[in-house]
Amino acid sequence: MTFVVTDNCIKCKYMDCVEVCPVDCFYEGENMLVINPDECIDCGVCEPECPAKAIFPDTEPGLESWLKLNAEYAPVWPNITIKRPEPADAKAFDGVAGKLDQYFSPNPGQGD
Numbered sequence: 001m002t003f004v005v006t007d008n009c010i011k012c013k014y015m016d017c018v019e020v021c022p023v024d025c026f027y028e029g030e031n032m033l034v035i036n037p038d039e040c041i042d043c044g045v046c047e048p049e050c051p052a053k054a055i056f057p058d059t060e061p062g063l064e065s066w067l068k069l070n071a072e073y074a075p076v077w078p079n080i081t082i083k084r085p086e087p088a089d090a091k092a093f094d095g096v097a098g099k100l101d102q103y104f105s106p107n108p109g110q111g112d
Contacts, residue, residue, distance in 0.1 A: 001059055002037040003046060006066045007100045008054035009033055011093035015083040017046035017055060027077040028109030031087070036074035037067060052094050078111025 009032040017033070018026045025039035026046075035046070037058070047055045058067050093099065 001042045001057055002040040002067070002070075003035050003042065003044065003055055004037075004058050004063050004066045004070050005032065005034050006054050006056060006063065007098075007104075008052045008095065009050075010099040011096075011103050012052040012054065012086060012090045014051045014086045014090065015080065016049040016051060018080050019083045020045045020049050021081075024079060024081045025074075026080050027074045028080040028111055029073060029077050030105040030107040030109055031103060032105075033080065033109075034070040034073045034077065037071050039074075052090075073106070077108045080109065081112055 011031050013032055015033070022043060022045070023039055023041050025036045027034050027036060035055075042057075044057070047057070056063060093103075
């Protein structure tokens, strides 16, 4: 089992989760974070810290495509271990449906 970052992180990119991760398994894209499933120790401390409710255990149904996306981008995006401010318009995008097709960016973020 691992935890998975899903579509509600896109354009919200709150970073509360990265501060509590004991193994630093979060990676930063231009407009979302992902978890490296090979590094995640399944502790679950990140899930309740996410204000956007975008992190779930991979045992929940329907997350296969998100697990694949997390696994694909974690090796190419920079590691992130410190919390920075969320985007200025994060609240406006929290809960918006269909963000993957409309807003996802494959570009890396800045990392630490």
